[in-house]
Amino acid sequence: MKVIIAGAGSVGRSIARELSSKSHSITLIDKETQAMRVASVPDVDWLLGDACDPQALAEAGIDDCDVIVAATGDDKANLVTSMLSKLVYGVPRVIARINNPRNEWLFDENWGVDVPVSTPRIMTSLVEEAVSEGNLVRMARFHRSGTSLYQTHLTDSAPVVGMSIGEVILPPGAVLTTIVRDGNPLNAERDLTLEGGDQILLLVSEEAEPDLDLIGQLMGADLTGEDSSTED
Template identity: 25%
Template sequence: MRVIVIGAGEVGSSIADNLSGSHEVVVIDIDTERAESLTYELDVLSLAGDGTDIDVLEEAGVESADIVIASTDDDETNVVACGTAKAVSDAFTIARVKRPKYLRTWQRSEQAFNVDFMICTDLLTANAIVGVIGFPTAQDVDMFASGAVQMTEFKIPGDSPVANQTVAEADCFEELTFAAIIREDDIVIPTGQTRIEPGDEVVVIGNPESARAFSAAIAPRRNGPKDIVIVGGSEIGYQVARLLEERGFSPRLIERDADRARWIAEHLDDTLVLESDATDRDFLARERVGEADALVAALENDQQNLLATLLAKRIGTDRAVAVVDTADFADLFEAVGVDVAISPREVTAEEIIRFTHSQRTENVSMIEGDRAEVIEVEVDADSVLAGERISDAAARLPNVVFGAITRNGEFITPRGDTVVEPGDHVILFAETETVEEVADLV
């Protein structure tokens, strides 16, 4: 597959890096030095130029491209680049935008802007934040099979009842599969005798109710959040509050700018908007932010978000989630005390990459910075899985975990004697280096 990526920032570079091993990738960036550096860093062809310029696109071979991904930091540039690519090719076009207004227009008519698929970074990030807030020790949450299946990555605290249990002892849930254990630099495919150690990150796949029950087993004294504080009225902060309202929460939102605070208050009925500086300790004490169940830092830069979350943790806030624009900082944030660091760029790259897998791949979730993936595949009659028992299929697909199956919307827990049928949606866990091969086979 020939893929053209426009924009070599963190999102574009991450996408190019992920695809370069199995696809022909061309990266276009207006910055000559950045474009040239990619040639040495990644196995891609790089081109310095304007991705909205038809001559540049033709030099990149757009006429033979299968996919064009516009992922610069400018919404208008991405939309125009996709339209230009469509004018001279049949490539599938994907535009990354930050502001939801373009997404709303595109959703009215999916032919708008000549964009085949549009991804809104801020809305994706807000959904990721709201997903992890509901689970006290969750590091990542993704939904599959139209919400019937959930992948959750839990970090096991040292004082958890689950710590030091074997998988067989911890697995008390009929509709849950323990897919992997991430232990420092290792990914362990667990057996019943694998022991869960403090600090492990456990990846489970199952129905949402079972995932919630396992969360309660990990931290039985920590209920779901009731009091949620959002720091920063950025677009991400606003979208988090809006999504929380849709789920029945009444969050508090702290915004320093008077005009922005007023606008948010006028547009959110069940959110209490407080105009103040979130680093003012006297204000935080008066508003009892330290008693909040969760705090989300969605300010304009990483330094402010780190300061806000660490200050909240110091005064007693139970759980702190920070938005991290620089993806490489995410591990640092979590190392110094932030419970979860969410990178908008990683969330966006994950959503885009699923379009480059096999046509049968419906959804993708990247684990641990793209070391492993959970994929959803719709099985057709030509698949090696069709008519096969799970035990036989697993022998042909080593190091692949069958996490869940849905059939006609019904959840099925995969067991060794379960027979896969055409039309089934199968959710699999695999290390990234084997995902393409697995997706092509199944």
């Protein structure tokens, strides 16, 4: 897979290092001379250039690029790079870093972004997940489909405890996908009985989100974390 990473800061270099270790073809591009720390990730191609410049993107090989990651510390630059990559060059997968959560609303298909990644939101979700017993928390939103991943930990008094998964009737558009019990993920088989302490993972379509209160009641959970999800 050919990947271009715009932004050779610590985030871009870390991504490049990880992907290159898996034998992907990686090009790191940055407009700042001091960012050219070639020795830090020697197994990738480095390019001094502005990823907001179509000529620089062409030089980086965007014409046959599979994925571009806009990972600079500047949201405006990430948006411009995403738009050029998707709308001009038709890159199949565009991933963009969001530095300021206030800018999240911009990072969508209108700007060519397939997968927006907000580090502050990820950290918030992880904190909420750690203290979420009795709460229904949105952990991720899959941007293209509008479907969201929710999770909760069942209390002993949750209405579904003692029921088999096949007996749990969820609203249309909501699917119980996985149970995590004692640290082990379990397939949501119809005859699996739910227990107190189980971590429940549910996929909820955009159309089913008005029924979140009902889903929470079934799981014995209050709705929280509505604005604390990661985006995919």
